[in-house]
Amino acid sequence: MEERLFTRITASAAIFLILICNVTSTATAQAVDVTRVISSPKFKAAQAFIDKDHDRFVQEIIQLTEIPAPPFKEQMRGRAYLEMLRQHGLTNVEMDAEGNVMGIRKGLGTGPLVAIAAHLDTVFPEGTNVKVKRMGTMLSAPGVGDDSRGLAVLLAMLRAMDNAKIQTASDILFVGDVGEEGPGDLRGMKYLFQTGPYKDKIKMFVSLDPAGPGNDITNGAVGSRRYRATFKGPGGHSYGAFGIVNPAFALGNAISKFAKITVPFTPRTTFNVGLIGGGTSVNSIPYEAWMEVDLRSESSDELKKLEDAFIRIMREAADDENSVRSTAQGRIEVETKLIGDRPSGAISITAPIVQTAAAVMKALGMTPVYSNSSTDANIPISMGIPAITLDSGGRGGRPHALDEWIDVEKTASAKGTSIALGILLSLAGMIP
């Protein structure tokens, strides 16, 4: 996932909102469909199969996690996943020009195209040890839950549907997408929805990301702005040129000021220095020092305030360095370059796609929670296409950290997969 689920309102509050909005008819209509799906013998057969299939599901999480997939280098995992989609009997299996891999599970052709996705990429750079450590039902490895588990759930759903001989009205597009994390800037989704062969064709979208019990519905897309700030100076010899401006000092000062910014807790607003670098050797004054920062807010006004403060601090840090050290060899210049821009937006909790998801969760004994987040769904949401992100079952923690973990305990895992399948079949119009 690009961002952790955080701001939640409970299902009861959501229902209250539905009532005061007088849009219960849609919600009810969806709920009926859902009951028909969940209570059907075919769905129960699929659920039973998910249980039996559990060991293979776990084995595939491990297999996918252990194929490195750094940002912009998802090809190896993509090719492996493409082959897995092919082996699961999909048609039109392909890798698009951006690197997304996908295939169609044909329906009767009487419903709108539904897409379901998990992302191939991780945040971890080349060379990261991606070997999965296992202890009982716990798996630990970089990317294991974000989003290898989601990829494996898609395969588990396909096997369950086939085993239970389930047909749908809609075609369903299964996607392993690229560029969800960080510098990828949702390039996989942008290509899928705005350029590739399925442009204008996908009418509903669900993504699975990351691990979680299966009761989270991300219907709000948190916007983000990302910058690379680079301080440049003349550089020189650490001893001979001592006293001239140093870009690393300017950067340090910039980070120190930036870290002191205060942001509101609500609307949730955050900032991060995620990457830093610069210099050529310990005994040279660097000619360049840089950082990459992530600015986010649920509120576009707060995001703009944060962004303005960030840019002002960068300029101040350059000015400070130019005023306290010698500029005889040259001045510190700072460049702030926008490297990421994710659109914000929201799907109403009264919208059919959200109501369907909530109804399936309730039918399977879960209490839905609603979130704002930055996920693959940001792109369709920003385009007005009904889209949500769901968690992929079980438990998990420490995403984006080297000690990321998930719990693949069977009951909670199977429940998560069943919920995702129930939602998908409800959206795609399962044939009784």
Added chain:
Amino acid sequence: MEERLFTRITASAAIFLILICNVTSTATAQAVDVTRVISSPKFKAAQAFIDKDHDRFVQEIIQLTEIPAPPFKEQMRGRAYLEMLRQHGLTNVEMDAEGNVMGIRKGLGTGPLVAIAAHLDTVFPEGTNVKVKRMGTMLSAPGVGDDSRGLAVLLAMLRAMDNAKIQTASDILFVGDVGEEGPGDLRGMKYLFQTGPYKDKIKMFVSLDPAGPGNDITNGAVGSRRYRATFKGPGGHSYGAFGIVNPAFALGNAISKFAKITVPFTPRTTFNVGLIGGGTSVNSIPYEAWMEVDLRSESSDELKKLEDAFIRIMREAADDENSVRSTAQGRIEVETKLIGDRPSGAISITAPIVQTAAAVMKALGMTPVYSNSSTDANIPISMGIPAITLDSGGRGGRPHALDEWIDVEKTASAKGTSIALGILLSLAGMIP
């Protein structure tokens, strides 16, 4: 060069010191030898040849500069230089286990072994564009003066000696050495003097580094201590885990405080942040952020004070971060690791090697200046072996910067090479 020449006392002050020390007899004895060398027809023939050979000298500076030689990756330049030494008729041509390349110009075997060196390595990382740009007599490229010019001067001296049929009492060891810069930590010299085949055999040492008119004698070795400071934390998601401690924030605060340290101008004391790095992606809180710093002083007391302040600031920065953000996922820990330790020391300006160098400079119309610096000579100086570093002729500037330059104007270049040759032949006992 590892460090720019800086603290200088004039030759007249040096002579005053000699007089008050009552050690003029040694100085005079050397001066006589020097006159005999400089005024000899063979030396004049060598000087005339250096003039004629100028274009080849310039061509070899360019050739050597354009072979990348990052720290610890000097092999390609080393192999090329080894071949050049072999083609110049040296014996015992070899690359030692550390990567130094060297060969002997045999003397009559009646004098102590003299070594002369220039360093192969640059400060610039792999991938740096090392193509030499030329405009008139100006050459610009990373490493062109520090120390490609020194390497080329060694070859020019060899050709001049051969052409003028010069013999010496001593064998002379010509060395292209590794690890002079930054992280190399003088590993080439340490191996040459403390482990390799010439251990305990070299009785005098001269290094050429960097460009300069030929009147600088580095007889004082400036000590340095270098550290890698690493801030480690739990890491996590930039949005979901916002509010936990961030190693990049701790590092920024550390740099900001470190940059405010005040150091005395005399004894000259300097500090630098030369390299920084950390993080895995823009949307992850880093689990690690680090910097490499260079601390130097002409005074070991001042160096110790600076080092203590640095270590204290690193600890404070970790404590600050742990106090202003959440440590629920883990605390910031800081590690300060010593990565470089160059010994200090000095050869008295009354010592024969220094007096010989000064006398040659004066005989060739230059006024010597004396410097403290950190060069290859630090190692023999710290071991009590007579050693100096000389500049390699001409003019130059911006060492360790991408726009490093030298002037290869013929008169000043030939003068620099002649001075170095005059000093070498005086030390090695030229046969009349």
